[in-house]
Amino acid sequence: MRLLSRERRALGGTILRSTFLVVWLLVTLFPIYWMVVTSFKPHQEWFAWPPHWIPHHFTWNNYEEVLAVGAGGTGSKTTQLSGAQQVLTAVLPIRDSLIISVSSSTIALVLAAFLAYAISRYGTGGRNYLYSLLMVRMMPPIVLAVPLLAYFTLPWWRHYLHDSYLGLIIPYVLTTLPYAVWMMHSFIEEIPRELENAARMMGAGRVYMMRKIVLPLIGPGLAVTFIFTFILNWSEFLLAYSLAGHKLITVTVQLSQYQAADVGRLYGPQAAFGTIAIIPLVALGLAIQRHLVTGFSFGMIRR
């Protein structure tokens, strides 16, 4: 009897958990589903009531809109949208966001790998260094945005730092570095010191050991960390909006600007753009799926 009731309780727990997960999954996946569906709808269907769960008239039009080369959607073939000239291109923002995100993530990754190695193996910065690094990140980004704007628009370097690649890359490296160091540290900690000692014992110098032992073993960690910082940079809005946004427009800033005088909000092109914008993230995620769990557990399970 006791056993039975315990089993039943366990089963109840499982059902509760599964139900919760299914609901949670629906809640998180629905907006993505809706975005993708909307991106294939002609504008008559954007606001249709009752909602069209799948497009009645499937169209690539929204994609053609946003992928049309040249700012302001000139060269757009659209005939359906009277506000066509106001449709913004996705091509330039995607290129710029790629340039900015890839360079900031790469720079942050290289710095983080060296810093994390020093913290792990030489105790650089003392016992609580990692935690203080993370504390830096507790600061709300807006606190950073305004002072940076003030500095970056000073006349001496305004030309280089305001509304420019460099002007975003610098703050992006700074804001993602703590995360990157934290993650790389957890990966480096998982390499037993004895491996390095064994290599040293056989006469390997620092550089040789790094190249032959450490680097190959933290490869997956580098990939996961890169993707993590890439996601942060790719989806960053506040700094991109306040430190750039005129000549240099990132994906997130561009996404916020889909308005047309007569149709109002351009849901179709916006959804198409949004769909395009998440493709790199999904692709990267799939590529390293196997390593994601270890990466995002931040080494907190161990020790």
Next chain:
Amino acid sequence: MAKIELEKLSKDFGRFRAVDGVDLEIQDGEFMVFVGPSGCGKTTTLNMIAGFERPSAGAVRIGGRVVNDMEPGERDLGMVFQSLALFPHMTVFDNIAFGLRVKKTGEGEVRARVQAVTATMKIAPLLSKRPGQLSGGEAQRVALARTVVNNPSAFLMDEPLSSLDAKLRVEMRTELKRLHTTLGSTFIYVTHDQAEAMTMADRIAVMKDGRVQQVGEPLDIYNDPVNMFVAGFFGVPSMNFIHGRLEARGGSLAFASASLLCPLDGKGARPDLAGRAVNLGVRPENIRIVEGGDAGSGAVNLIEPLGDETLVHIESGGNVPLITKVESTHHVRPGEKVSFEFKRGQVVLFDAGTQDRIRL
């Protein structure tokens, strides 16, 4: 040539002294075992010899040269780690070839030497595998081969067998001994297993709390321990200790406890020792169950047959039962009342306070 000398070697971690003034000479070609309980500083000592830890005081000499400031790789030593530390992303071949390639040996010679060593270690079929695919014993041999191939003048081993199961461990002991004989190099071997130390060592250094307690050949340490710690550390089951005091009896000394009385034969009478509180130590195999035994008597409360021998626990009035080891042909029954005697000259005395050996 690698005679290894430790001179007043000490290591502090903060305010904690992990190794405390170790003086030791390890002869060229000797198989030296460091043994002691967990945390006694064996690994730390080995790491100072290897060069992974800097001594806080004292010196390490290898072949007469002080090596305190030398990189591990410059000391011409080979090390087998407790975790084996095989490189997981390399094949067995690449693991073994690592040291040779560091020294920029030509690929032809690398292949020849790796093949030679893997042939003698019987691991040739494993060359293209990765460490993750090896069994415990195979990984052990690969780790050895990786060290042997570099032909170091001395081998350092930190509990290399501790991850193996009991049977394999005993096999590997023999194999390591044989390797030592063939190579003729100096071996320093760390373990906390007294049986491993006894069976493998030319000489043993017994450590406790960062200090060397006793250095000597296995049987000398077994038969002639300098203190209670060393006496209790070796032997399974361990030595019986009985608390009591020394009494003068007709010109010679006797040991007396609540329930035992045991005449002691010493070279000279030591009247100065009479009245001293002591612990008498006697190994299980040195207690004989005999009719009318003069040392004492008691009831048998537990019998543990080991096959060839039997352990008999005798309740004789002390805090813990006396354990004796007798031939398994000797039949006793639980509850039976027996008397026993100690083999002549096979008891040792320790000061009850300092626990140091008292020699008569």
